[in-house]
Amino acid sequence: MLVLALTTATAVICLLVAAALNPRVPAIRFWAIGLTVVVLGALLQSARAVIPLWISAAVITQGYFLLWWGARCHRLGHGAGGFWQVTGALLVCQSTVFYFLQDSLRFSIITHSAIVIAVAALMIGEVVRVRRSQRTLTYAWCGIWLMHGALYFRRLLLYSFDPLYASVTTFEQGEAVEALNYLEGIVFIYAFTMICIMFLLRSLQDELKTQAMHDPLTLLYNRRAFEQAARQRLEDNRHSGEHGVLLLLDLDEFKAVNDNHGHAAGDTVLARFAEVLRNAAREQDLTCRFGGEEFLLMLSNCDMAQARQLAERIREVWEQQTIQAGEPVITSTVSIGFAPVPADTMLSLHELVERADQALYQAKQQGRNRCCSWPLLEADMQH
Numbered sequence: 167m168l169v170l171a172l173t174t175a176t177a178v179i180c181l182l183v184a185a186a187l188n189p190r191v192p193a194i195r196f197w198a199i200g201l202t203v204v205v206l207g208a209l210l211q212s213a214r215a216v217i218p219l220w221i222s223a224a225v226i227t228q229g230y231f232l233l234w235w236g237a238r239c240h241r242l243g244h245g246a247g248g249f250w251q252v253t254g255a256l257l258v259c260q261s262t263v264f265y266f267l268q269d270s271l272r273f274s275i276i277t278h279s280a281i282v283i284a285v286a287a288l289m290i291g292e293v294v295r296v297r298r299s300q301r302t303l304t305y306a307w308c309g310i311w312l313m314h315g316a317l318y319f320r321r322l323l324l325y326s327f328d329p330l331y332a333s334v335t336t337f338e339q340g341e342a343v344e345a346l347n348y349l350e351g352i353v354f355i356y357a358f359t360m361i362c363i364m365f366l367l368r369s370l371q372d373e374l375k376t377q378a379m380h381d382p383l384t385l386l387y388n389r390r391a392f393e394q395a396a397r398q399r400l401e402d403n404r405h406s407g408e409h410g411v412l413l414l415l416d417l418d419e420f421k422a423v424n425d426n427h428g429h430a431a432g433d434t435v436l437a438r439f440a441e442v443l444r445n446a447a448r449e450q451d452l453t454c455r456f457g458g459e460e461f462l463l464m465l466s467n468c469d470m471a472q473a474r475q476l477a478e479r480i481r482e483v484w485e486q487q488t489i490q491a492g493e494p495v496i497t498s499t500v501s502i503g504f505a506p507v508p509a510d511t512m513l514s515l516h517e518l519v520e521r522a523d524q525a526l527y528q529a530k531q532q533g534r535n536r537c538c539s540w541p542l543l544e545a546d547m548q549h
C-alpha cells in the first residue's frame with residue numbers, strides 16, 4: 167500500500183508540474199487532473215467510515231473520464247468541445263447509479279470494474295487513431311491499458327461468479343484478496359505517467375517542427391520547407407512519370423494596400439489569400455508563402471490546361487473577395503505565372519521558379535490581374 171501511495175503521489179506531482187509548464191497542451195492537463203481525481207477518489211474510499219462509498223466511486227469514475235478526455239485531446243491535437251456538458255451528464259448518471267447500488271457492495275464493484283474496462287477500451291481506441299503517433303509509444307500505451315482492463319475484467323468475473331467474492335458484504339473482505347490489483351496499480355501508474363510525459367515531449371517536438379516549416383502568418387509552407395518538399399516531389403515525379411505545374415502568384419499593388427490601410431490590414435489580406443489558395447489546392451499539392459506577397463503552388467498530376475483553369479479560378483475568386491479590416495473594405499487582385507514541370511525535367515527547382523517568374527512578369531506587364539503561362543502564348547502576349 168505504501169509503495170502504491172508513494173508511486174501515485176510522485177506520478178501526480180510529475181504530471182501536474184508537466185501540465186503547469188505546458189499550458190498549451192490540453193491532453194497533459196486532463197491526464198494530470200484525471201489522475202489527481204482518481205487519487206482523491208481512492209483517498210475518499212479509504213475514509214469510507216465517514217464518506218459514503220457511492221461518492222468515492224463516482225469521483226474515481228470521473229477521474230477515469232478525465233483521463234479519457236485527455237486521450238481524446240491528444241488524438242485531436244487540441245482541446246475538445248462539449249467538456250462541461252459531458253462532465254455534468256456523466257456526474258449525474260454515475261452518482262445516481264452508485265447511490266442506488268450502495269446497498270450492494272458487490273454490484274458497485276462490478277459496475278466500477280465494467281466502467282474501467284470500457285475506459286481502457288476507449289483509451290486504446292483514441293491513441294491508435296492518432297495519425298502521427300509513434301509506434302513504440304502506442305504499443306506501450308495499449309499494453310498498459312490492456313493489462314489494466316484485463317485485471318478489472320478478472321475482478322468483474324470474480325465478483326460476478328466466484329462464491330468467495332459474491333458473498334462479500336464489507337470492502338475489507340474483498341480488499342484482502344486483491345493484492346494483484348495493488349501490484350498492477352503500481353506498474354500501471356508508473357508506466358502511464360511515463361508514457362503521458364513522452365506523448366507530451368512528442369507533441370512539443372511536432373509543434374516545433376511545424377513552426378520551423380510554416381509561415382506563421384499564413385500557415386503555409388515557408389520557403390525552406392517548400393524547397394525541400396518540392397525537390398522530393400520532382401524526384402517522385404521522375405519515378406512515377408507524373409507531370410506537374412508550378413504556379414507563382416503575386417498580389418497586385420500590395421504596397422498600396424499597406425500604405426492605404428496599414429500593415430495590420432495588409433497582414434489580414436495575406437492570410438485571407440492563403441486561405442483561398444489552400445481551398446483551391448488538393449491534398450497532394452504544395453502551397454507556400456515564397457516571400458512578402460508572393461506565393462507558390464506546385465500542382466501534381468496536372469497538365470497546363472487544367473493548371474490554367476485553376477489559376478483563372480483562383481484569380482476570379484480572389485478578385486471577388488471583400489476583406490473587412492477596418493474601413494473601407496479592401497479588395498485586391500492577383501497575377502499568376504505558371505510553368506510546366508515535366509516528369510523527366512532535368513531543370514532544378516530554381517530554374518522552374520525562374521520560368522514561372524518570367525510568366526508572372528508577363529502578367530504584370532500586361533496590366534496585372536491575369537494569368538500567363540511559360541512558354542508565353544500568343545493569347546497572353548496580345549492581352
Ligand SMILES: Nc1nc2c(ncn2[C@@H]2O[C@H](COP(=O)(O)OP(=O)(O)OP(=O)(O)O)[C@@H](O)[C@H]2O)c(=O)[nH]1
Binds near residue numbers: 458
Ligand atoms: N502587411 C505586410 N506587408 C508585407 C509583408 N511582406 C511584404 N510586404 C509588403 O509587400 C509590398 C510589396 O510591394 P512591391 O514589391 O512593391 O509590389 P506591389 O506593390 O505588390 O506591386 P506589384 O507586385 O508590382 O503589383 C511591400 O510594401 C512590403 O512591405 C508582410 O508580411 N505583411
